[in-house]
Amino acid sequence: MTQFAYDINDFNLAATELCRYGRTLYQRDWSPATSSNYSIRLNDHCCALTSSGKHKGELTADDILVVDLDGQPLPHPQHKVDARPSAETLLHTQLYRRDPAIGAVLHTHSATAVVLSQLWPEDVLTLQGWELQKAFAGETSHEHPVAIPLFANDQNIDRLATAVEQRMAQQGQGHAYLIRGHGVYTWGKNISECFRHLEALEHLLGYQLQLLQLQQPIGTNNK
Ligand SMILES: CSCCC(=O)C(=O)COP(=O)(O)O
Numbered sequence: 001m002t003q004f005a006y007d008i009n010d011f012n013l014a015a016t017e018l019c020r021y022g023r024t025l026y027q028r029d030w031s032p033a034t035s036s037n038y039s040i041r042l043n044d045h046c047c048a049l050t051s052s053g054k055h056k057g058e059l060t061a062d063d064i065l066v067v068d069l070d071g072q073p074l075p076h077p078q079h080k081v082d083a084r085p086s087a088e089t090l091l092h093t094q095l096y097r098r099d100p101a102i103g104a105v106l107h108t109h110s111a112t113a114v115v116l117s118q119l120w121p122e123d124v125l126t127l128q129g130w131e132l133q134k135a136f137a138g139e140t141s142h143e144h145p146v147a148i149p150l151f152a153n154d155q156n157i158d159r160l161a162t163a164v165e166q167r168m169a170q171q172g173q174g175h176a177y178l179i180r181g182h183g184v185y186t187w188g189k190n191i192s193e194c195f196r197h198l199e200a201l202e203h204l205l206g207y208q209l210q211l212l213q214l215q216q217p218i219g220t221n222n223k
């Protein structure tokens with residue numbers, strides 16, 4: 001440990017990874033126009049997190065901040081005084097606070113996730129029957145239902161994080177959730193597992209969206 005509440009080497013590694021994943025997620029068109037935020041846990045008390053409003057395909061280590069699990073920025077020798085953590089920081093810290101096994105969180109805004117989140121009528125989307133569900137940690141069969149809760153979008157992130165926590169306390173943590181018209185949050189024990197969850201989810205949500213489109217009576221989209 002240093003004079004800071006985290007190990008600088010851990011921060012440097014996390015910053016490198018977050019920048020690298022940012023380039024990948026931007027190239028996949030899942031993080032357009034400065035949208036999205038990403039984080040990696042540094043220890044029991046803090047995480048490295050993207051700064052607000054940055055282009056996610058062009059992140060540098062200067063764009064990665066450290067916050068404690070209340071979402072408050074912690075000092076770093078190179079950080080600019082005006083750098084602000086993500087506006088959605090509390091959606092990351094809610095996850096790190098509830099589960100010490102969570103090591104990384106990714107939030108993205110793919111067209112598939114956003115469109116499906118607007119079309120889906122219920123407050124939970126249950127994935128079942130897809131082999132790719134087994135990409136989620138601990139899932140061993142396509143037959144086991146994987147519930148993806150949906151939340152109304154809310155500019156009050158504190159209130160949204162409280163709603164997420166309440167739903168998880170009642171119905172289980174799951175692997176991911178959708179915010180309507182906004183995007184998806186998913187997590188994992190580390191960034192590589194988290195990315196696997198996100199990649200699986202993108203495909204699974206794509207299957208569901210295609211099913212919805214196929215179930216639409218022929219010709220109705222021309223009227
Ligand atoms: C331009 S997208 C609007 C904000 C958002 O939803 C997002 O994911 C990025 O917010 P941040 O403060 O983390 O840059």
Ligand SMILES: [Zn+2]
Pocket residue numbers: 035036037088107109182183
């Ligand atoms: Zn967002």
